[in-house]
Amino acid sequence: MDAIEKALGAVVAAGELAGAVGLVWRDGAARAYPVGWRDIEAGLQMARDSIFRIASMSKPIVSAAAMTMLQEGRFALEDPISRVAPEFLAMRVLRDPDGALDDTTPADRQITFEDLLTHRAGLTQAGFRTGPIDAAHREALGPDLDSPLSPDAWIAGLAALPLVGQPGAAFTYGRSTDLLGLLLARMEGAPLEAVLRHRVFEPLGMTDTGFAVPADQRHRRAGLYGFDMAGKLKKLAAPPGDVALPERPGDLAFASGGAGLWSTVDDYLAFARMFVDPSVKLLSPETRALMTTNRLTDHQRLGAEMFGMPTFGTGSGFGLGVAVTLDPATAPVMRGKGGVGTVAWPGAYGGWWQADPTNGSVAILLMHNMLELEQLTAGYGLGGYGAIMEFHALATA
Known part of the structure; x- marks a missing residue:
């Protein structure tokens, strides 16, 4: 054997x-x-x-789809995501990642596409923190994989939550690639699966x-x-x-x-x-x-x-x-x-x-x-x- x-x-x-x-x-x-x-x-x-x-x-696949759009000039790494999602224009950041949800400070700068691709956007995920932000994520966004929210409602729900760190400051694993995928879909005017099929699955023969x-x-x-x-x-x-x-x-x-x-x-x-x-x-x-x-x-x-x-x-x-x-x-x-x-x-x-x-x-x-x-x-x-x-x-x- x-x-x-x-x-x-x-x-x-x-x-x-x-x-x-x-x-x-x-x-x-x-x-x-x-x-x-x-x-x-x-x-x-x-x-x-x-x-x-x-x-x-799944994350590397969605990231590769984003890179196909990057090389077409559809966005630049330093572009703020608010260009596509104005919901993220004025983000707040928790002073303590596990502290009270209303104890925040303004973000030093806007979240960029590079922040999403490198998990430095300050976004977390349900199950990753011990403070109130954990329950807030569950309530606002629903189940991680099969949320009943529309993509636009999900994006708005995430944008309404405070960040757990300043954009660009630290590697913070969370919903960055989920958000990235929905932004690609918004830019293409098509569901994410259709975007991935066109940009990754069909070119590579992933049936x-x-x-x-x-x-x-x-x-x-x-x-x-x-x-x-x-x-x-x-x-x-x-x-x-x-x-x-x-x-x-x-x-x-x-x-x-x-x-x-x-x-x-x-x-x-x-x-x-x-x-x-x-x-x-x-x-x-x-x-x-x-x-x-x-x-x-x-x-x-x-x-x-x-x-x-x-x-x-x-x-x-x-x-x-x-x-x-x-x-x-x-x-x-x-x-x-x-x-x-x-x-x-x-x-x-x-x-x-x-x-x-x-x-x-x-x-x-x-x-x-x-x-x-x-x-x-x-x-x-x-x-x-x-x-x-x-x-x-x-x-x-």
Whole structure:
């Protein structure tokens, strides 16, 4: 048995993961590693073409769509987003990110497109803070992925909330890419999925990526698996945290560019190849270099945190929508760990990928390892993260 299949299979056999699909692309050839179960209860094995929720792996795709518009001159990085969304003309900033909502100061400057692409807009997200701003986000915007609000109402709702930091000051993970996607849609006068289809999916041949899985392809969806409070694998009707509906209604107007896409390993390979394969022409060499160059200061890189843990450490930075390896020796695997210039960004449901331009390789691992935050802190679901570490080590050996 191949070492990758054996390593992933051991995690499945231990009851720590329902299944996964890995893919390694090197020297112009791809090999896939479907392991475990698409549906344990139905006895359906995982397949190469299984379709997964990719969560924040959506962000690089939306960011790339923005870069296609940037290279057309539709906006400049330094342009204020109020040019497209006047709702953001006069933002307020919380004096204390977890303090009272009315204890604010005016923003030092307007939010720019670069701020959104680098997560330096001062925007947060429900579940990321402990103060009143957390509940305010939930109340104003609805579920993260399947909000009932119209795009315009969602934009207005976000703009009415105070920021948790000054624009440009710090890497603050939150709704930046969701907002970016809706602004692209507003600029194009079309739904976000249509924008992505025109600008990314069709040019790259990504036929299985979208915000919902067509009815005639739903048999290919990987089951959503998490854990019960005893640490046993459990099939879920929807992702944890009430962020999405069990089935996305066809007439839902809001689309989460930050975390809402479904995809397959082969579709994501078609996307990731553009960072390492000069024959993929979606972005010009100059635009690709712009996207994959670190934009954060050392202070911003070293100070960035998610749930109390360092986001980048000393070895990684962040470009325009993707993490970038700066020091291969100290770069964390979850942010991509390859040669200098390797790009990556993972997804909360267990998806991970990286593209290494120094050797022209791509590695992708998709799974559904869906955890409540308290389960993660209690040690549940760590087998999925261990699988990523082993897959990375074997895929890059």
